[in-house]
Amino acid sequence: MSGAGERWGEHHRLGPGREFDLVRTMLGRWGDLARGVGDDAAVLDVPAGERLVVSTDASIEDVHFRRGWLSPEEIGWRATTSALSDLAAMAARPLGLVVALAVPDAWRHDVPTLADGIGAAARAGGASIVGGDLTRGRELGITVTVFGSAVTPVGRDGARDGDGVWVTGRLGGPLRALRALLAGAAPGVADRERFARPRARIAEARWLAERGTRALVDVSDGLAADLGHVAAASGVRIVVEGARVPRVPGASLADALASGEEYELALALPANVDEEALAREFAAAYGIALTRVGRVSAPGDSALREAEPRVAVVGDDGDTRVDLPPGHDHFSG
């Protein structure tokens, strides 16, 4: 009637009732990961001298995922990782997160495993779960809001003429998995893993920030689109060398450029780094590739005419331009 929701910031000491039970179940699954619950709001401390970084991210059934594609545990993991990746994209360290869950009756029995996925992703990201809100809904909705901190958050607007443009990992897996799922086929194991179990590159982002990263973004819309965001924010153009874009086995260049929800990092670093040493050290530290895929080209560069897009992809012959994938707009889709 009135409150009509179960905020476990507020009510977990109370009961009985089916909502209380669900909240208790989740808190039980999370154990020490859940903290600060039991009041109207959670209290956290931002380390002295650091700035607060916040982002919110909703994952909704039949918009962001379909029930048959992923296990509840994977849905929880993915929704939480997607939010945490926005902290990585600022080179921020996670402090905590809050989760608002809208749960249809058909999903009530999956709440414990959803909670497991949320908890596993939070733990992997080093974020405590400090509050939440559980309500009924006609479709499953998971809205994760993350809080982190950094002395100097790294935005998108710092790319400068001549910078190297880099990307972590290998791209194309999530798009290949999605394509198979949409066609009713089983994705390859490796592609499915990249789709269902992405990683938020938290530690990697901080390592890269310490080494001079000037602009940083996570690959959520596809490398071409996300580099477009960097280029627009920085007022530059970016030339990607197609042959250098790291791809998972079987992925075309177009796949690698368009594949979203990768949660890899794309970044601009000054040109004066030792490229081989940097890639070697990164791979040794994190077990994934760090690859220079292109360069920043300032506006007015004669190689790029005014009418061209902010991101150009140069083919193997050094001249062919590859068509860029369009941005997506799911209200139109």
Next chain:
Amino acid sequence: MSGAGERWGEHHRLGPGREFDLVRTMLGRWGDLARGVGDDAAVLDVPAGERLVVSTDASIEDVHFRRGWLSPEEIGWRATTSALSDLAAMAARPLGLVVALAVPDAWRHDVPTLADGIGAAARAGGASIVGGDLTRGRELGITVTVFGSAVTPVGRDGARDGDGVWVTGRLGGPLRALRALLAGAAPGVADRERFARPRARIAEARWLAERGTRALVDVSDGLAADLGHVAAASGVRIVVEGARVPRVPGASLADALASGEEYELALALPANVDEEALAREFAAAYGIALTRVGRVSAPGDSALREAEPRVAVVGDDGDTRVDLPPGHDHFSG
């Protein structure tokens, strides 16, 4: 396809597309109130020496409101005020908020007025809108996550034996309005206003904290239930004098005890305050009542037997006990 949502933390410089247009429309309505958008996450500063206070609150169509009951502007106001009220309940000062909106096609044309309501409530609370996420949904969902700060947030666990228990405003309006709406009748103008246009008592809470408030909660579940939270967290019992509970015209004592989503404050203050002077100063500052409605009674107080609830309401004759309204549990309802 991939990203399948429009985070205006990320994309508002881009376009075209129907989602971009909706986000631009909202940002246009908010003007200077929206800030820090245009990156993966927003960056805020918590004042030195203050702690971060966070809470998340979801408002979902047909769970928290029905379309015919409220205008879109009121729905936006109410969802945002509900979240901000959790900062008031900690005596925290709002820093900012993020909004995740799930919008069905039937609501798309209402997004500008929803945004007006969200913006008006944020402005009233002194919170900037620092990010958000716009997605499709089968039902309208507004998840507002608020960030505030306080040197010493006031929790629920500080009530002590002998403290006075106080409440702001007059209670019962939202329940009376809801009862009328559920019966298909038009609520009274004043009751409807309390239901549709609640206020988050931000400034009031800080004023009260400065005057020694030891435990604080907002009245979201109903005074009896919310005082129950304070009593449980503080390990005390609370005796409410029924005749002292301030009610709106027409409300019974039971109404005033059960009415939720009031967003008034309930609090415990040491007994040594000058009660008349405090109420007078508060009314002069904020134009609403501050009323002592009862006292904290420590566990073991002989006036309260072990089997009794943590909150007892004593009737006009000083002896009659009033039945307490049950907590609500909308999954069971």
